[in-house]
Amino acid sequence: MLKKSVIWLFLLVGLVITTVSAHQFYGYPYVQKIKDFTLIDQNGKRVSFSDFRGKYLLVFFGYTYCPDVCPTSMYRIKETLDRLGKYKKYVHVLFISVDPERDTPENLKKFISYYDPTGKYITGLTGSPEEIKKVAKQFRAYYKKVPLKDNPEVGYLVDHTAFIYLIDKNGIMRLIFRPANEDPEKIAEDIIYVIKYFGE
Amino acid sequence: MKRITLFLLMVLVVGVYAYTQPVIRIVDPWVRAVPPNMKNSALFMTIVNEGDEDDELIGVETDIARMAQIHKTVNENGVMKMVHVDKIEIHGHTKVELKPGGYHIMLMGLKRPLKEGEMLKFTLIFKNSGRIQIEAPVKRK
């Protein structure tokens, strides 16, 4: 009980400090501890969220068949990474599939390597529909399959939330970028501020 | 005298004719470059109507995909949805932008991977202006 209050006090103080500090956040400040989870990466390996401790994470939910929103967001993420300069090495991107039935590790690999040919900055994650559902719930990410009439080639699309979440090096969510936050320069400024604030 | 009347009449007829027509101009069309295993992409552009009369984009034809549809991406409380629309209206002396996160021509079931920089052919079908052929480059952005 006491421990819980201490944590709350901590979060509150953190919130107040970030509010009164000079930096005006472009993203939406949101504090939430992310519980650990395990999924399958683009190499078919099981990886846990906690494996990325020590890195600042940008988390995005999407799917590789996505024709408009996901490519737009992935370009935005890529442009953001390109603007981080020396801070880029502290940042890693998690692309979590909301279409695990079609997003096999192989598909994910082709998709993410298009935005990150080095393979160093983006990890694609998929899993069983149940596993994905649990992870998405924690981030309050919503997704729903929408069948396409008279189009067996594509079959279905997936409506989904398109937020980019910034998680600090200790696994605590700090900021949420909405689709309207489309300026990579300002997203990068927020990320650099958070890295300087909580330490590299 | 008769000639002049005829001439004036012609000017008038041409003038009225010009007035009633929409004049469609397509500016900066481009197709989004996508990873080679992706089956879908989208065509974007600005449609300018320099005439007085309204017009409507009602369809798109292409050989590159099995299906091309007019779509609009809408943000419903943070959930991004794509809705299929029958047409895009372009009123006289206005323009409509087809851009990421808004109106787009969705290309579904690409028949082959797209190469950055290549030009793709499309036929835009307008209610009044009829069929307009365009070429759009594949761009990575």
Ligand SMILES: [Cu+2]
């Ligand atoms: Cu679409």
